[in-house]
Amino acid sequence: MDDAVRPPAVELRSVGMTYPNGTRALQPLELRVAEGEFLTLIGPSGCGKSTLLNLVAGLLEPSEGTLRLWQRPVRQIESTGHRLSFVFQSPTLMPWADVQTNVRLPLDLARVNPHEAASRVREALALVGLHRNAGQRPRELSGGMRMRVSIARALVTRPTLLLMDEPFGALDEITRDKLDAELLALWRQQGLTVVFVTHSIHEAVYLSTRVLVMAAQPGRLVDELRIDEPCPRAPGFRVGTRFAAYAQRLQHSLLRASGTPLDEASA
Amino acid sequence: MRPAEPPRSARSRLRGFVYPLALAFVLLALWQWAVVAFELPAFLVPSPLRVAQALQDDAPLLLAALWVTLKITVLALLCATLLGVLIAFAFVQSRSIETALLPYAVLLQVTPIVAIAPLIIVWVKDATASLVICATLVALFPMISNTTLGLRSVDPGLLSYFRLNRASRWQLLWRLRVPGALPYFFAGLRISSGLALIGAVVAEFVAGTGGTGSGLAYQILQSGYQLNIARLFAALGLIALAGVLLHAAVAVLSRWALGGWHDSEA
Numbered sequence: 455m456d457d458a459v460r461p462p463a464v465e466l467r468s469v470g471m472t473y474p475n476g477t478r479a480l481q482p483l484e485l486r487v488a489e490g491e492f493l494t495l496i497g498p499s500g501c502g503k504s505t506l507l508n509l510v511a512g513l514l515e516p517s518e519g520t521l522r523l524w525q526r527p528v529r530q531i532e533s534t535g536h537r538l539s540f541v542f543q544s545p546t547l548m549p550w551a552d553v554q555t556n557v558r559l560p561l562d563l564a565r566v567n568p569h570e571a572a573s574r575v576r577e578a579l580a581l582v583g584l585h586r587n588a589g590q591r592p593r594e595l596s597g598g599m600r601m602r603v604s605i606a607r608a609l610v611t612r613p614t615l616l617l618m619d620e621p622f623g624a625l626d627e628i629t630r631d632k633l634d635a636e637l638l639a640l641w642r643q644q645g646l647t648v649v650f651v652t653h654s655i656h657e658a659v660y661l662s663t664r665v666l667v668m669a670a671q672p673g674r675l676v677d678e679l680r681i682d683e684p685c686p687r688a689p690g691f692r693v694g695t696r697f698a699a700y701a702q703r704l705q706h707s708l709l710r711a712s713g714t715p716l717d718e719a720s721a
Numbered sequence: 722m723r724p725a726e727p728p729r730s731a732r733s734r735l736r737g738f739v740y741p742l743a744l745a746f747v748l749l750a751l752w753q754w755a756v757v758a759f760e761l762p763a764f765l766v767p768s769p770l771r772v773a774q775a776l777q778d779d780a781p782l783l784l785a786a787l788w789v790t791l792k793i794t795v796l797a798l799l800c801a802t803l804l805g806v807l808i809a810f811a812f813v814q815s816r817s818i819e820t821a822l823l824p825y826a827v828l829l830q831v832t833p834i835v836a837i838a839p840l841i842i843v844w845v846k847d848a849t850a851s852l853v854i855c856a857t858l859v860a861l862f863p864m865i866s867n868t869t870l871g872l873r874s875v876d877p878g879l880l881s882y883f884r885l886n887r888a889s890r891w892q893l894l895w896r897l898r899v900p901g902a903l904p905y906f907f908a909g910l911r912i913s914s915g916l917a918l919i920g921a922v923v924a925e926f927v928a929g930t931g932g933t934g935s936g937l938a939y940q941i942l943q944s945g946y947q948l949n950i951a952r953l954f955a956a957l958g959l960i961a962l963a964g965v966l967l968h969a970a971v972a973v974l975s976r977w978a979l980g981g982w983h984d985s986e987a
Contacts, residue, residue: 540885
């Protein structure tokens, strides 16, 4: 079904956000995210990317406009048969608990029965390749493995909407590329709708089906770029000329968004 | 992958015993030498050997007194822990309760126990109970303040995650706040264990109770009156030993609870 005809997974109508101290974080914006889309938000610091993601998650209430997930208010998402999961910038794991207890947390909070929970935890750990680390504590894992635990915890509830706030920002380049590829495979395999926040142009181009560029003061959407490339991405995509063209287009857009003249940037 | 932190080696654990013991041996030898060299009278400064002799001669009396003081200290520490944790839970659940109660908790902390001990001893008929109450009051505040701080110092990311998953107040408390507060709780317990002993000894001094069921402070008072300074030193040594044992017990408990995940016990 075409994106325009399918019911949107996420729909924002004139959603704006002003914090109680008067800070205007987001100007009213319109946004539709189709089911199965991998949408990335990119922009300079303070442009409201994380605020937008927190609004979609229901962690913040918009000060104006309406926000719907599968045509229902955020708090009623379960009545639509869908579920959302959130992956934060840091892994946010419980340091006192082992990997499997951390992954099982959302199921325990939802009081899923222990047998069902144990089988889902095994499945989620296998998906991120950590089935051999179930008994380890977070301090015994590398940064990349901790982030994988965080992703497993997000997947264990079998979400249909995955919100990710710069999840790989603190990782080294090689680990980041590896996790990007794994995430892309999971997105396809699980049929997820993903809204992803990043600062990295390369990550945005590699992962997304659509990239939205945001500008700061006040936070607003300023550009949109569709990445019309087949999935899974071809092995040479990251080093090809088409990738470079997308990246350049995004870079120009970001420079405009941050108010830097293009000739100054190229000098 | 980062390797698991190795457990403290047997060698480093041995150092933890050997170094303090070696220092104690050197200090005792110096003390013995000074008493002999300067011919200090035993009623002023007894030599370590005389103190050891007094400890041996009066062992039944002193060990019975140590048992009484330890019993009061441990009971007071248990009461302070239980009360402190309950009050901290109440503070975290409601700012109104904290606002109403905190000034009184501070009042208890700043009022010298010697000033209120006579009242408690008069009001409470049972001698042991009155001493336990006094020692509890001394040990209570660190448990309240540390546990409250711990329950409030939750990782904001984890808190958001729990809220996103619509965790109940109860789930938030038991699954997030309580385990996260453990390092703070044990820091408070270490302080309170020492304070409970100080509280027990001070309360015994104020009570000045004699006969059966009297603790080390009473033995110190009596030994002072009788100029039996060697026994006084022996009683003081036992108080110090009780403090060290209590501290060690809390340290073992803390290592057991935090050893696998918290940097303070890694």
